[in-house]
Amino acid sequence: MEGLKIVTIGGGSSYTPELIEGFINRYDELPIRELWLVDIPEGKEKLETIGALAKRMVEKAGVPIDIHLTLDRKEALPGADFVTTQIRVGQLAARAKDEAIPLKYGVIGQETNGPGGLFKGLRTIPVILDICQDIEQLCPDAWLINFSNPAGMVTEAVLRYSNITRTVGLCNVPIGMRMGVAEMLDVDPSRVQIDFAGLNHMVYGLEVYVDGKIVTKKVLEMLSNGAGMTMKNIVDLGWEPDFIKGLEVLPCPYHRYYYQTSKMLEEEQKDDAEKGTRAQVVQQLEKDLFQLYRDPNLAIKPPQLEERGGAYYSDAACSLINSIYNDKHDIQPVNTRNNGAIASIPNDSAVEISCVITQEGPKPISVGDLPVPVRGLVQQIKSFERVSAEAAVTGDYHKALLAMTINPLVPSDTIAKKLLGEMLEAHQDYLPQFFTHAR
Template identity: 55%
Template structure:
């Protein structure tokens, strides 16, 4: 990558997460010569975009960085000449997410924004938009890297790989959060850990964990089974059964609770939805108070309250990736990338989440080889669901949609798959033009 001034285009710039991204840029300004950050959003998000861009300008001014902050609704202007396009948008906003959570609950099915039918609905809305963005990148900045944080990140990344020529890497804050929690329970620095990640986005396992070269996998599993903190702010921490963890012999991610502890997680979701509202409805209140904070003309740094939003380590995951590509660091990161033989039972063109070497040439996954049957049954079933969902989203295909939900482990039977699908298509009709023809 040529040396010199960097331009970042942030699609979904009015997000409440953006101040963390700005902080990450400013922390790395010595090795990432960012000269322009162009935030883009849609007109309905005009007020949030203005608040975010004003706060970003104050943050830049506070540290005396020479960075121009732009904000507009003109996506093409932001993409033109960009070195990195960072996508972090939510089609339909939090109201659509609330529907994604509420619809499945009507049928006694997990209602979660990235996993199960909720993630399916989000993918249907998101994939056509991301492919539209890719067409702009292909035309206006064909050498740019697209770093996708938009959920469901694995599904979106695979759609991009299959239906565009854009250089793209998907990423998520779950692996880095797992690393931080394991380092906390082991009382060590994250840099002293070596974790072998393999699986799919929001379905990733740590196959092996080492601390300074010593295998600590069993010790970590014992600590997690004994109640050590091992969840995200947006996921209820249902205790793990220590016998199950020992039998699994791999460290599950927090989202595995939905698959391995479905009844308990569903009961908690229904109780929470009736009492406090779904996660999206709770986040709406958090966002409202965050944006009130952001409006303060004296605020010129990321407020601590942002950590309550649930996206911890977001800027570290994304900016460390920019750093690795720009500075050709050939360092290891956990990303969503084409399999290309890394997991030998999955197709080469499947996107997986795994440890990969990142340099200016892109991402090369570290081979995992044979995975245990403890893992592969669930892995393959969810991948089949993902592949069907991508085709359904791209082509507006009802039959593929029905089969996607029928293959999803969280949907118990066809009657509910069909009822949920029909509700999703009806409620999301304004965002699903591909199904209207």
């Protein structure tokens, strides 16, 4: 049959309307015949709400995309051209624990960094690898586009522990940085290009261009003079001007957790006392969004969705799918196998880097070695991701403890062990691999 079949696992996500909007806007280039939205039984009500909105959006736009809903991904996958994954194992209740428990030990509690990032990976990777097995059997030629966090660690695991080769990890941070730079310079985002290199939530802008001309120093000067560039879920504390001048590359918003740890911890503790963890704030945002989504007169993506921290995620996914399908050879930052692009990272590891996007997938643009000031931190986080992925697959307690301890946000092995014990207990329902092995 003519047209594409796309399967979105985690279709009941509050982000899905942005995905639908992206597909509608690109329909002339990306002729989608079928879009299957898949979720788990616990997400049935949300899936039905999102599915109804998706059908209204498609009808309003006048595009012939058939929307299908199912709680059985094996029903959805056969014949798929692209499979996108946007899952949250344990839902926001698990995220709340990831954020709250570390704070008790004076450690950053954040969903993709430090102990929270480790546990999100431990819960998510086994489920993603199960999905990979289904893809191998039911649609072996499909592309897997993952934007489940922690996206870098998940991509690492898929490349290392599955037979899926057509896989790309995606994050909204680079596109958010490009938008932020465009706003700082008061230019259209289409005129801004950034050479990205590093890891997911640990990516740097090595050079910044406007209309092809390097403006890196100007952007760093503006950043050091108080120009803001962050995301909805990360407080903007500004930067120490002399630090930015010494760094000489553009940091991403998540670098605040590593370069401003004590200040970020203070902010988290204050927020936790005043309004709860970010997960609790997001639970209310989601509640409000789904109230909007249920309105039978709503047939567009509501602007309130941008209050969620993941704005641009789905748009980035649509652009990537479009570029693979149409062999566009444009440049996009994605998570993919390094293949020598960053000299100081193993060739077989996942990196986040600017790539030329082709019908054969992303081709990383070589940057050589990362600058000395940032190289060590990136390598340390890559070690953390590698060991975490191994722990997720094997259920090895000692590997999990090692991963917790080598993360730079955890101050000692003693605290790591206490944290690991409490968080394993809290997430026991979603971590069977750790409770079927003797330690």
